[in-house]
Amino acid sequence: MSNDRIMTAPGAVPAGQIAVSPGNPCPFLRALVANGYVGGHVVPLSKLSDIVGDASGQTGLGEKKMRLATWLVAVIANGLGPARLLKSATTGAVLDELRDGPLDKHGGGSRILGVDAKVREDEIERLAGFGTDCRNPAGGTERGLTAKQVDAFMKANLQRDGDAARWYFPLLMKGEWPVLLKIMGKGEGEARYLSVAEVRTLFVERRLPERITARLPKPPSR
Ligand code: HEM
Incomplete structure (x- = not known):
């Protein structure tokens, strides 16, 4: 498939990062x-x-x-x-x-990451389509998905997969996007949302937001 235009290559490993398989x-x-x-x-x-x-x-x-x-x-x-x-x-x-x-x-999820580890921008856009403009507690608004919208996104992913989706996929999915929302979400209660910009950074640049890495012990220097 020659749709490189909509794919973000894993590219050169950014300075300081380790290549991921x-x-x-x-x-x-x-x-x-x-x-x-x-x-x-x-x-x-x-x-x-x-x-x-x-x-x-x-x-x-x-x-x-x-x-x-x-x-x-x-x-x-x-x-x-x-x-x-x-x-x-x-x-x-x-x-x-x-x-x-x-x-x-095998394609029952978001399909953002291909088997070749290339990121599909069109799939990130699709994810964004399930969200709305959310009030950022740090000021302003940004596109994000609340828990309900994450749920709708996961259901749509299963539907898209059709007969290939197995009965236990919804169980596996509970440990993915909803947990990401729990960890990286901004705001509280029903307004808590997963920022699409931060999801993009996570997939494309393999980086967690600084407020999350601040909670982690410093990795051994390389
Ligand atoms: C807090 C910890 C974790 C979070 C927030 C998380 C989050 C996610 C997310 C958002 C996806 C993408 C699903 C999609 O594209 O629809 C995913 C996929 C995946 N995760 Fe994690 N994950 C976590 C821990 C783990 C652990 C501990 C393992 C195994 C050692 C794991 C294995 C996988 C695998 C194999 C997939 C691919 C699923 C697929 O292709 O359908 N994850 N995870």
Whole structure:
């Protein structure tokens, strides 16, 4: 398909960033790897859970729940056989081998990130189409998706996938966009929204907003 015009190539790795394998399809994990918060290959589940707990900015029970949810997702990410589960639990998740694993919805998601790790701008525009202009607590307005709009977006993604969508995809999806909204959202309550500009930065530049990285321990210097 020759639609390079609407695709943003992974391009040269920006200064200070580490190249991320196309075998890692998760935008959140790609940003963690690119910026040295975790390695790109085998990462212990405790490390992943800790970092997501920190990124969430939650404390107490809320943070514990985030850590547990991350552990449960990561333990099944590379395969469901008993030997693989044991290996994941004891050594960690293999982040550059997530493609085609149990979490890969093969087009049942946003389709923003292609299998070649190229970002499709037209799919980011499609995501933006589900949002509205939201009141930024820091001032002004910006395009964003509230929880309800994220829900509508995910339902539309499943519908687009037609018969290919499996019954458990809605369960997997709960751990993706809604969790991103929880971590990166701006504003409170029903008005809380996921900024489309920040989603673009996450996918294209593999960067989390500074207010989120400020919650994380500094990555070891490279
Ligand atoms: C707080 C932590 C996490 C957040 C916020 C997050 C968020 C996301 C988002 C927004 C997507 C994109 C879905 C789409 O394009 O529709 C995604 C995809 C994915 N994530 Fe994560 N993720 C997190 C943790 C993890 C962990 C721990 C793993 C496994 C070790 C993982 C594996 C994946 C995989 C395999 C996909 C691709 C799904 C697909 O192609 O349909 N994620 N994630």
